[in-house]
Amino acid sequence: MIISPLTISLLVVCGLTGLGFYGLLVTRNMIKLIMMLQIIVKAAVLGIVIAGQGNGQLNLSQNVAITIIVVDTIVAVVALAFAIQIRRQMGTLDIRELASLRG
Amino acid sequence: MLEMLPFFLIAIIILYAAIRALRAEGLLMSALWLAAVSAAIATMIYMLSANQVAVIELSVGAGLVTILLIFAIGVAGDEPLSDTPVVPRVIAGFFVLACAAIISFAVRPFELIAVEGGISTHGSIFMQGRDIDLLVQVVVIFSGVLGLVGILAEARAPLDYPVAGEVAARRDQELLAMEQRSEHIPASPDSASKETLIPDSPAVDD
Amino acid sequence: MIAPAFIWMIVIPLLGAPLVYLVGHSGRRFWGDRVSRYAALLVFGATWVAFVRAAQAASMEPTADFTWGGMSLALDGISLLLAFVALLLGTFVASFSGEYITGEAGQEKFYAMLVAIVGVMIGLGCATDLFNIWIWFEAMAVTSYLLVAYYHTRALSLEAGFKYLMQSAAGSVLVLFAIGIVLSQTGTLTLAEIRSQFTAGAPMLLAGVLFLVGYGVKSALVPLHTWLPDAHSQAPSGISAMLSGVVIEAGLVALLRSIAPIAAQMTFWGPLLITCGLLNMIGGNLMAYAQTQVKRMLAYSSITHVGYMLVGLGVTFLLRESSGAQGGLFHLLNHGLMKGLAFLAAGALLYTLHSASGDHKPLMIADLAGGARRYPLAALCLSLALLSLAGLPPFAGFMSKWLIFKAGFASGDPLLWIVVALVALNSVFSLAYYAPVVNLLYRRKPSKVVLEGRPLPWSMVTPLVILSLAIIALGIWPDMIGWMTHSAGEALVAGFHF
Incomplete structure (x- = not known):
């Protein structure tokens, strides 16, 4: 294994993704869930940049990464709107309270 | 080896901040640590010479998203939920580790990337x-x-007959105001007359 | 440069959506809430014109493409089929929803999003670039969140919407990782170029699996389906029809397009897809059987039907000839019509029995008892849809399942025979939950809920009747639509470039 900037960055991607998914599984607070999702998205952005850099396609990967940042910000905004509205209607941010739909 | 040092440092900062974001007690602290993750990632992206992405990540990821999160926390309020997690921690950790093992097997010697060591720097058009x-x-x-x-x-309420609805709403408001005024002026209105006043008002908007 | 006809199919709804919103928003002061619905129908009408022209062009030249600034959109059989289903359901849902959401606030947003989601799905079918597929897909997802949680003051629909959003967003991040791997391995994102740059190996395999899991969340592959029954049962019925009839299928199309270049080099994708299909069928059937609410039952049955499509498509991935995919894609079209009809008919009954009198209770299966005596047409349409979903002969559902059976049997592979036998058994088993509903509808003694129900408005019944006629017609003359499914199947095979 060669230690290079790219491999170090790749380890960061793996670590962040693992942390993010772990967070998604254990977190109960809705807003915190959204933060965990953001962490995974940031890892994905970094991954795309690494992929482009390693392949000499930096231009392509930059454009892709910018689009991802913008789109996932919009997703986070809609998710936050959901969290606020759920807090208003049900008085809680606990994901476990959202269990009336079953079966 | 020395030129790797900044990368190591940034990598450690990113992971440390991410762990703090996950483990922070309050939502607000979590959001701030998330901003730190974002800023550090922006630095790393900049060092990988993807300048435009770095700028966007810093302004949107670290700036805008943090502001939105803080705004949302302000509206929704914090709620300490320190009880048992949704999925038991051990199971979640094991699951994530298993996934990581599969992934690292697939990209085993990091042959994912044709690593040449150097970083290309060439401009790009937005x-x-x-x-x-x-x-x-x-x-x-x-x-x-x-x-x-x-x-x-x-x-x-939806407006099926919109103009009429607006007029009715305005008339309602005026009636309500009149009602309040009439409540204030007589010094001793007995409770019975109040009760007769209130049921009358909804009938007006028909 | 002159844009080909199919571009207008995408541009008109996407430009029309803000217009519908503006017209609805400013016009409701003068003409009331119904103005946004008429605006939406007008946009759909204009899109139909573009569709007919695109179909005419496609009958002469099967593929058309449009390049702009280094990226291109292309029309082939699959995109045409997806566009047809999306547009058809969109039109019916818009004309159905008028009475259904009367009295709700924000109708202009509902219709604007409905128009936008149709445009986005047509665009998704035409994308030729791995990342472009992702962004169309994400646009579709963002558009559907509001539609699912349209009753944004009810706790249950917010719950369904949030679950849907989180699962769908987590899935789409996985797709991003897959795109990263493909980019690092091949240096390109264009589907046609990936195929030529391809080197088989563990990373590409991982990319394929990530695509399967990521898009699989949206197309409800079995362990990842948990959002679906909630979202489909809590959305307004028109939107349930839309989600079930085309949105999950659009996820399937995105999946197919993304893994086709990878599957071209690896043979095991066929068996993998067939296994997923079998899991979906069995899981969906067992869960649907246990339901007591009509809309949840229909939602689980969508999972089963995705399974049938996957088996058909998997046969094509395995044998590399188009017969299985023709069956699978024909089933995609039929499922759009049948499930659309079933959800709209259930929605009409839900409206008259519950919503119109102001309660938000779900429609239970037991509520339907004796429904045919008061609502003969709606009950007939619901029964037709259910029988067609079960795959009984004179209806459309039978024809497409038959094509899938035929493709499996023609292979001569004994393992595939077992698969086909399982498909047939599942199809028979599904009668176990469809037939009691039909039986209940035609019972003599009406239930209390039916007796208290309101009369059914004509604007709701008309789309139901037209869709039922279409299902019968497709069951009797499947060749009517054969040219479209044939070219779609060929397009999928062409996606491999053997």
């Missing part, structure tokens, strides 16, 4: 060659904003 992506982004933003407005909208 969104060059990705015009359709840019247009679909506009669609996403439109839907997202409409979704935000739609989800947060206060419940309001």
Whole structure:
């Protein structure tokens, strides 16, 4: 294994993704869930940049990464709107309270 | 080896901040640590010479998203939930580790990337060659904003006969104001007359 | 440069959506809430014109493409089929929803999003670039969140919407990782170029699996389906029809397009897809059987039907000839019509029995008892849809399942025979939950809920009747639509470039 900037960055991607998914599984607070999702998205952005850099396609990967940042910000905004509205209607941010739909 | 040092440092900062974001007690602290993750990632992206992405990540990821999160926390309020997690921690950790093992097996000696060590630096033109992506982004933003407005909208009565409805609403308000005034002026209105006043008012808007 | 006809199919709804919103928003002061519905129908009408022209062009030249600034959109059989289903359901849902959401606030947003989601799905079918597929897909997802949580003051629909959003967003991040791997391995994102740059190996395999899991969340592959029954049962019925009839299928199309270049080099994708299909069928059937609410039952049955499509498509991935995919894609079209009809008919009954009198209760299966005596047409349409979903002979559902059976049997592979036998058994088993509903509808003694129900408005019944006629017609003359499914199947095979 060669230690290079790219491999170090790749380890960061793996670590962040693992942390993010772990967070998604254990977190109960809705807003915190959204933060965990953001962490995974940031890892994905970094991954795309690494992929482009390693392949000499930096231009392509930059454009892709910018689009991802913008789109996932919009997703986070809609998710936050959901969290606020759920807090208003049900008085809680606990994901476990959202269990009336079953079966 | 020495030129790797900044990368190591940034990597450690990113992971440390991410762990703090996960483990922070309050939502606000979590949001701030998330901003730190974002800023550190922006630095790393900059060092990988993807300057435009770094700028956007810093301004949107670290700036805008943090502001939105803090705003949302302000509106929704913090709620300490330190009880048992949704999925038991051990199971979640094991699951994630298993996934990581599979992934690292697939990309085993990091042959994912043709590592030459060096980092290419060449300029690029903003969104060059990705015009359709840019247009679909506009669609996403439109839907997202409409979704935000739609989800947060206060419940309001629909207007089937709109002009008449508005007139009725205005008349209602005026009547309510008159009612309040009439409540204030007589010094001792007995409770019975109040009760007769209130049921009258909804009948007006028919 | 002159844009080909199919571009207008995408541009008109996408430009029309903000217009519908503006017209609805400013016009409701003068003409009331119904103005946004008429505006939406007008936009759909204009899109139909573009569709007919695109179909005419496609009958002469099967593929058309449009390049702009280094990226291109292309029309082939699959995109045409997806566009047809999306547009058809969109039109019916818009004309159905008028009475259904009367009295709700924010109708202009509902119709604007409905128009936008149709445009986005047509665009998704035409994308030729791995990342472009992702962004169309994400646009579709963002558009559907509001539609699912349209009743944004009810706790249950917010719950369904949030679950849907989180699962769908987590899935789409996985797709991003897959795109990263493909980019690092091949240096390109254009589907046609990936195929030529391809080197088989563990990373590409991982990319394929990530695509399967990521898009699989949206197309409800079995362990990842948990959002679906909630979202489909809590959305307004028109939107349930839309989600079930085309949105999950659009996820399937995105999946197919993304893994086709990878599957071209690896043979095991066929068996993998067939296994997923079998899991979906069995899981969906067992869960649907246990339901007591009509809309949840229909939602689980969508999972089963995705399974049938996957088996058909998997046969094509395995044998590399188009017969299985023709069956699978024909089933995609039929499922759009049948499930659309079933959800709209259930929605009409839900409206008259519950919503119109102001309660938000779900429609239970037991509520339907004796429904045919008061609502003969709606009950007939619901029964037709259910029988067609079960795959009984004179209806459309039978024809497409038959094509899938035929493709499996023609292979001569004994393992595939077992698969086909399982498909047939599942199809028979599904009668176990469809037939009691039909039986209940035609019972003599009406239930209390039916007796208290309101009369059914004509604007709701008309789309139901037209869709039922279409299902019968497709069951008797499947060749009517054969040219479209044939070219779609060929397009999928062409996606491999053997």
